Amino acid sequence: MHSAYRHGLLVHDTDEELIEGTRAFVARGLDSGGEVLVHGSRDRVALLREALGTGPRLAYGFDDELYQAPMRTLFSYQRTLAERSEPTNLWVTGTVPLGLDATQQAAWLRYESAVDDALGTYPFAALCTYDTRRRPASVIAGALATHRTVNVDLTDRDNPQYVEPGAFLAAPLAQRPEAPATQACAATIIHDFEHLSAGRDLVKVGAYRHSAVSPQTIEQFRVAVNEVTSNGLLHGRAPVRVSLWTDVGSLTCLVEDSGPGLVDPMAGYRHPDGASSMGLWVARQLVDDLVIGSSPSGGCSVLLTVTEQPL
Amino acid sequence: MKTRGWRPGWDGHVLLFYDEESQRRAGVATWVHRGLTQGAKILCTQPPDDPPDRSLAGLFRDEPDVLEAMERGQIQVIPADPSTYDPAFIETVVDEALSEGYPSVRWTGDATTAWDVIPRSRHELVERATDELCTSRPLSVLCQYSAVECGDAIGFLSQSHGGGLREQLFQAAPVEGGLAVAGELDASNQQILISLLTAATAAAGSDPFVLDLRCLDFLDLPGARALMFGTLDHRGGGGQVRLESPQPHVAQLIHLLGIDQAEGILVGETQ
Structure with missing residues (x-):
């Protein structure tokens, strides 16, 4: 401080x-x-x-x-x-x-x-x-x-x-945001970095097909989801599950790794100095909310949301 | 040399860089279908003992129109032999096909097939001659390179493929004053990008070196780091790199990471 x-x-x-x-x-x-x-x-x-x-x-x-x-x-x-x-x-x-x-x-x-x-x-x-x-x-x-x-x-x-x-x-x-209780509109499992694109492809297809969120916001959201998924593989353990919910003006994505991981809910706020995670820091700036918690399998779960107000 | 604003395609001298057999098959299939649409003569060099599932006939066994084109000679298999890797031979075959009335010619083969019959150094010379031939004739050559077999040489090899390189997620091609990259750059292809950029900046005679990002749809942190590492030698020697025309979300990441403030980096259009 x-x-x-x-x-x-x-x-x-x-x-x-x-x-x-x-x-x-x-x-x-x-x-x-x-x-x-x-x-x-x-x-x-x-x-x-x-x-x-x-x-x-x-x-x-x-x-x-x-x-x-x-x-x-x-x-x-x-x-x-x-x-x-x-x-x-x-x-x-x-x-x-x-x-x-x-x-x-x-x-x-x-x-x-x-x-x-x-x-x-x-x-x-x-x-x-x-x-x-x-x-x-x-x-x-x-x-x-x-x-x-x-x-x-x-x-x-x-x-x-x-x-x-x-x-x-x-x-x-x-009032910490929670994943919707409804079934996700799409989900996929990522096992390694070679197949990282599956998570962001899921967001692309789901968001363009089922929401009216602008392309710029969708692309930013994809980068954030990709970084969080990458973090799950790097700091947690594969497989990483990516689930997507869409609404007309909002996107919600839950990324859960298989742990074990140190779950710090405040990770990614501090300006990166080489020691802290740059991926989460970038991801936080590309979405409205990024909430870090624990996944049922003992790993880390990250909920990302973005909402666009109608014009 | 392509002008800036290059968009990836399946014509010219194209390098297909594959990790898995499924990628190779998908790339060859797309390239062949494009040739059939154009009414082109299509040639494929393959070893005489190629297993059926790797051969052209095996690849298209469920596509009657392609098999029919093979039967009537529009698609022709050339058995691999040292003599078939002679630029004069290639030129003759291409010109004969054109004189038969085909509007264009397409030729493909896997580099490992060539390396079984001629030394790699000779194959490099053939690649350079082929690149010339693709600019002087209505010719497209699709060179298939296995990631396992060629490794870091990909950077050097890409320099001799004016039609660009196609990897599973991204494409790249030398353009006037630099390199264009398209598609998606992430952790899975960062090493390839570093090799490409290192070779391209070393070969470039211009400064600033232009990295045309118009068609780059996705960039993540490892991809961004690769842009920096791959141009490190050039910038370390006092050179500059211009990141040209990134899409807004790519530009935003470049800004968030402070890359636009880094030594030797310029962002924006050429003045």
Whole structure:
């Protein structure tokens, strides 16, 4: 973990608390010489901009541009931080958009939980603001479980309700995606690298035939499935089973190896440094969700999903 | 030399690189059917003692139209003999077929058949002469190479096959200023790709070396690593490699892996 990294939470129920908490965070960020980003919905950003003003190294951003999909947002921050030639601290504060329904809210909570793994090695400081007037109790509970510190009276304090990411993913609040209970529309067994293409061919045929997902998304999904299958052969044990479910606007694929393997549910979030798995890191960036678990045969199971909103 | 934008086909001087007999049979069958559609004269060099299941007649035993073409001489078997691997002999046979009124000629054979009757070094010379002949005549030659038999030599061999190389998942051909790759690159063919690129970049006289990716449908991490390893010598010597016109999902992987930022790599169209 980088010494300057922090992922804190401010739970508030008035605009004044939000403004004062944000003002203090922005001041600390600017005083440290860092770059500061304040983001949120358009009305929230207008409120904060009026209160805090503008200045060098202080930027404002809108959630409808920066926070469209959890994993895209997470890896966008990671890329920004990883590609910096100068080690400038990045301070970010705002409300994670949290989605329109319970499923999307849970996806954003899983994002919050993964921030430590994805961004913890960078000089990244975040203060996530949650408004109890606008968010359901379950979201506030999820926020409390996914931030290492809470901001009380403008001071960061250790959060006793924090849950390690792997454990959070198993908790009901995370609503961890599961494979559909229905029979897969197609499945195949991969025994070796020579026949790796069978898994991605299965996705190609099934997706083009039974869904309206765009070719670009299908091709990205194929790469992700291929990498996960390859990982199963490399780190687990053959055979690897690949199962596909399709819907008009979504693809779901379950890849199960025959183990034994060390199942780390957070693998693939950290930027690869030679030691960690680059395949999973790439795969995570090509799908909406990639959930790692255990397969019935004692190996590793990976569930990949991608959903396209209708135009 | 093909221009960029090359799409894999079954004409010209084609190298069929196979791991399994089923791949060889499928490739030969496609190539023969294309020849019949064109009304071409089709010749096949095979050993006199070829087992029935490997012979051309065995391959097409359930296809009456092909067997009928063999009976009337449109498809003809040439028994392997040192004299049949003489470029002058090949030229004469091709010209005779053309003078009989066939619009084009196709010829195929397995490299191991040649190596049983002539040294490999001589066969290489025949391959080069054949490549010339394929550009001066309406001729397609399908050379069958077993992966087990030729190994790393595939990189060098591909240089003498202007019609390109066909492997189970991907195809490649020398093009103006570089190499075009099409199909799918993954862990199963990364070693072949490294051999191809190493030979192609060594043979290329141009810089940047162009890797035409227009028809590359799939690339995974081992495939991407092979692109880097295979061009390492060229880039290490100060040369550049241009990854030209990748499809969007291929370009995205190249970007995610940081290949577009690597020393000596350019991505995009030639200016």
